[in-house]
Amino acid sequence: MPAKKKTAPVKLTANPRGSARVSKKPPLTPAQLKQIDAYWRASNYLTACQLYLLDNPLLERPLTAADLKQTIVGHWGTCPGQNFIYTHLDRVIKRDDLDMIYLSGPGHGGNAMVAQDWLDGSYTEVYPNITRDKDGMKKLFKRFSFPGGIPSHVAPETPGSIHEGGELGYSLAHAFGAVADNPSLIAACVVGDGEAETGPLATSWHGNKFMNPITDGAVLPILHLNGFKIANPTIFSRMSHEEVESFFRGCGWEPRFVEGSEPAEMHQKMAATVDWAIREIKRIQEYARTSGDASRPRWPMIVLRTPKGWTGPKEVDGHVLEGSWRAHQVPISMGPDTEKHLPELEEWLRSYKPEELFNADGTPVDLVASFPPAGTRRMGANPHANGGLLLRDLRTPDFRDYAVDVKAPGAVEAQDMYVLGTYVRDVMKLNLDARNFRIFAPDETASNRLQAVFEVTGRRFLDEQIPNVDEDLDPDGRVMDSMLSEHFCEGFLEGYLLTGRHGFFDSYEAFIRIVDSMFSQHAKWLKMCNELPWRHDIASLNYILASNVWQQDHNGFTHQDPGFLDHVANKKADVVRMYLPPDANCLLSCFDHCIKSRNYVNVIVASKHPRPQWLTMEQAVKHCTQGIGIWEWASNDAGEEPDVVMACCGDTPTLETLAAVSILRKELPELKIRVVNVVDLMKLQPHTEHPHGLTDSEYDTLFTKDKPIIFAYHGYPTLIHELTYRRHNKNLHVRGYKEEGTITTPFDMRVLNDIDRFDLVIDTVHRLPQLGNRGAYLVQKMNDKLVEHRQYIRDNGIDLPEVRNWKWEG
Known part of the structure; x- marks a missing residue:
């Protein structure tokens, strides 16, 4: 990051009170x-x-x-x-x-x-x-x-x-x-x-x-x-x-x-x-x-x-x-x-x-x-108040240049948000002269692993800086995270977008709920603007939600709330979009799309912790473009009817689903399993309700009309039921967050909410009556693992080695 001039302490005495007293002579003539x-x-x-x-x-x-x-x-x-x-x-x-x-x-x-x-x-x-x-x-x-x-x-x-x-x-x-x-x-x-x-x-x-x-x-x-x-x-x-x-x-x-x-x-x-x-x-x-x-x-x-x-x-x-x-x-x-x-x-x-x-x-x-x-000096005609008149496209690098090199599914680990940070850094660098791109976060930019941006700019801060204490403070910084107020960050970003510029808001997932109502007001604004031909398009309001519900090893119950997605889903379909990329390459693809879009509210939920990486960049682009798809490499039903569809949406649900699939394929090799991953949540809605939605035919092709669907979802399970209640296949069983868990291990959070691999295996066996008693031993084995897990974390404070060291073997 360029060297910054140290700012002097704030004196706030440049305009003493006496210097601004109004003149005794009336400023207005009689006329x-x-x-x-x-x-x-x-x-x-x-x-x-x-x-x-x-x-x-x-x-x-x-x-x-x-x-x-x-x-x-x-x-x-x-x-x-x-x-x-x-x-x-x-x-x-x-x-x-x-x-x-x-x-x-x-x-x-x-x-x-x-x-x-x-x-x-x-x-x-x-x-x-x-x-x-x-x-x-x-x-x-x-x-x-x-x-x-x-x-x-x-x-x-x-x-x-x-x-x-x-x-x-x-x-x-x-x-x-x-x-x-x-x-x-x-x-x-x-x-x-x-x-x-x-x-x-x-x-x-x-x-x-x-x-x-x-x-x-x-x-x-x-x-x-x-x-x-x-x-x-x-x-x-x-x-x-x-x-x-x-x-x-x-x-x-x-x-x-x-x-x-x-x-x-x-x-x-x-x-x-x-x-x-x-x-x-x-x-x-x-x-x-x-x-x-x-x-x-x-x-x-x-x-x-x-x-x-x-x-x-x-x-x-x-x-x-x-x-x-x-x-x-x-x-x-x-x-x-x-x-x-x-x-x-x-x-x-x-x-x-x-x-x-x-x-x-x-x-x-x-x-x-x-x-x-x-003319345009009238406040009713000022172009800043119709920001799309002034909007210019961002300069962006090719996001594919930042790809994680995935040789095989799950073979490497990476921090999705850190990888994204390197791309955001270069977006910032390319637009420094244009001065039309900012990041907003309530003291959370580095915590959400976007610290690479500080290589090219700093945090906006005009007051005194303390040597050897303060870091990355800059009176001309492009990162607005020096105020711990979600309200202020949201309002500042909205004003920036409405006057023709670009930016995004990254936040802890639980605390984005603080601006629920502000989001609603902006979404309603966009909805009405879409009906006014004289209102020009503005850059989308983009949220990145990290520090999500599934990793609470030092925070706890207060930091668990994925409900912003439920709130967003209720707004007009021509305005809202929601993406849950399962890995870094998918996150890059989704973010690049969102930052270039117009007149939407885009919500991305991403992981900031080390996670297995599943897709090559070429696969990620195809998957994110379609928003949903069968992961052939994880499935074994090609050319046949599946016995069960294992669906997942979100980074942690994807990990646990794949771990459950690996157990099922090992223990019950005759079982035909289809793995469906969802990136674009609105794909689940009918196309008549949302422009991204699948037709009934497309949905049935993926999920079948009657096979059991075991759906591991990032947030509250009811949202998936709300999005899919009109679909033909009613044999849907959703596992997600159900308000359980506090200070505990990452895997225990999943166990407490029944979204872990062992519970997913048990769920699957119970939904397949054709297995008869053949699944009984596997269910018993999974229950034994759950007991072993509880005892192990209480004795050691960390998850089982087989959980921590698990790798997809295909």
């Missing part, structure tokens, strides 16, 4: 103030109307019940604050020609960002029928939270978005991923004060520790303190000004506060504070890029405190609305209260003075239309 307020009012009007109106979009006549949607759903509380922020960002983007994207962290503020997109024209560009006039306005209002329309949160359907606003907590991590290796990009990330209470978001405040001011862009967090969640006050909003400031300064930020509710005053405060933040970002970057000093600075952030539901009704039915939790969703209910509430709704909507903001034909007046930036 600018008039224009920015008009634009804000226009966006608020459009946002509110999306909640309610089907007709009469310009209020050209008195509002009637017939103008309203019959079911009014959506959210209002966060929207005026987000419109306020977006409007002020537009001002500095246009003034300074900034490259900026917007991430909406608060839940269900989609109507605000849609309003902004419609005003600047980016919405009409991707949805030509939603014209920027009265007819288009009417269509826009109807489609919000309406059957066949768009969700109430910021979603893939929203131009300019890379962040789904439905589930809270991921906005800031996405923002950091977006600006990594994008030195000119600023990601303005609005964090809701309810969202700020989630675990993933709380971790993400530390993302500033990994932003290199020389090579990366900047994240500008804007914490929106509007005071309430759905029904409760938020924690941050009830903290004192001093406590909030101390919190963020303790996290390494330089916070500035904008607080109040009077529009003219707030516009001046916000303009001054945004100007300060942009100056600070430019100053930090200029210093770092001219001096070469990547020491961590204090990046600016903004705390915006406004009433929830700002500019909305002050009171409804005698209850305080603006500034309370009641403003969270629809502020004025209709239904049975329509007649009573209709005048209040009309008064509210007219308070924005739409006649001053829109021409008679519904087009924005020049004061409004001339305000936002143009």
Whole structure:
């Protein structure tokens, strides 16, 4: 690995508090103030109307019940604050020609960002029928939270978005991923004060520790303190000004506060504070890029405190609305209260003075239309927010050059993940200049045997390094594993992929479950993007799960959970793929395929421990391309009907199946055994359910229609039954993990879960009634071996020599 410059200790004093005080002179002239307020009012009007109106979009006549949607759903509380922020960002983007994207962290503020997109024209560009006039306005209002329309949160359907606003907590991590290796990009990330209470978001405040001011862009967090969640006050909003400031300064930020509710005053405060933040970002970057000093600075952030539901009704039915939790969703209910509430709704909507903001034909007046930036500087049209526009193929070596030389099945041992690491190292090397490939792992890169990558890059780390203690730390490192947070790694990677780059996440198998929900959100994002022709393809989200359930000699019960595969299997078939390569050559083939794919979530489960190697590279490529197949060299049924099908999926199940087959062929040589290995788990589903699935004819050819199938599977057995329940052959018996085992030997883990070779032999004999009593002695012998095994490990702490030294003899 190239020598690295030692970074200086972090002082975080490069921008002392006094240097950033805003000027007493108002930053906005009267004309600018008039224009920015008009634009804000226009966006608020459009946002509110999306909640309610089907007709009469310009209020050209008195509002009637017939103008309203019959079911009014959506959210209002966060929207005026987000419109306020977006409007002020537009001002500095246009003034300074900034490259900026917007991430909406608060839940269900989609109507605000849609309003902004419609005003600047980016919405009409991707949805030509939603014209920027009265007819288009009417269509826009109807489609919000309406059957066949768009969700109430910021979603893939929203131009300019890379962040789904439905589930809270991921906005800031996405923002950091977006600006990594994008030195000119600023990601303005609005964090809701309810969202700020989630675990993933709380971790993400530390993302500033990994932003290199020389090579990366900047994240500008804007914490929106509007005071309430759905029904409760938020924690941050009830903290004192001093406590909030101390919190963020303790996290390494330089916070500035904008607080109040009077529009003219707030516009001046916000303009001054945004100007300060942009100056600070430019100053930090200029210093770092001219001096070469990547020491961590204090990046600016903004705390915006406004009433929830700002500019909305002050009171409804005698209850305080603006500034309370009641403003969270629809502020004025209709239904049975329509007649009573209709005048209040009309008064509210007219308070924005739409006649001053829109021409008679519904087009924005020049004061409004001339305000936002143009072209790709509009945040709704920024190419970083449609990352496939920027995606470039990775440079990759030929994975076959990294093959393990397999002279005969099982003749050599290798560590599958270590072999893969040498390939990943060279992928990294080939793409160092392009700066479009990263590895993400919560402190587990070396533990998962990918340490070869440290020959060409290091772990991203900007703080002080301790000589003779720290290893492989680098302020420009391409490996993101210096934060022990699966949430942050996942969010950072997603943001990186969504803005047009490549990467993968390697994790301990059990703890990938921490990001179950994040995976779900991304899978849903991809599913919706596949239905939007204007969304361009992005690189797949790739997981490599090592440290798996079957090797727990020093971890234990807490490290055993193969259930991520079950979770993934439930998602849309056009998005998810799952691979369980049995050896290193198969792992190389699978990984090469996954890292080059687009618009999928790929999950690979692999071994990091020394394992027998089964297939030559030529055999592995054929096997992985087909995803499933008969291993002829392990079978003896060629030209005849098999008596039993021994199926296996995963590295350990494959090993134990082959060991069981060797026993059966020795003890019962007349038995005809077919060995089927599964790499692509979705091959088991019918082709009508998954594009990788086998037809019934293909499945029956492999597994027969009625012969017993003894299936050794890596994870929970129920998944195999779920994938195959429609198949003809119901004579299926699956062995897998069943929540047994703690600190014990590798083989004992298999015994405790009945997936070991001895139990597989017993299972097979019991499923073959034609053997009669001929199998009784073999069953007894296997039971004796199980007793011998238990005693041996308790006396010696290691597995039986015949298990440790077993070799396939064919």
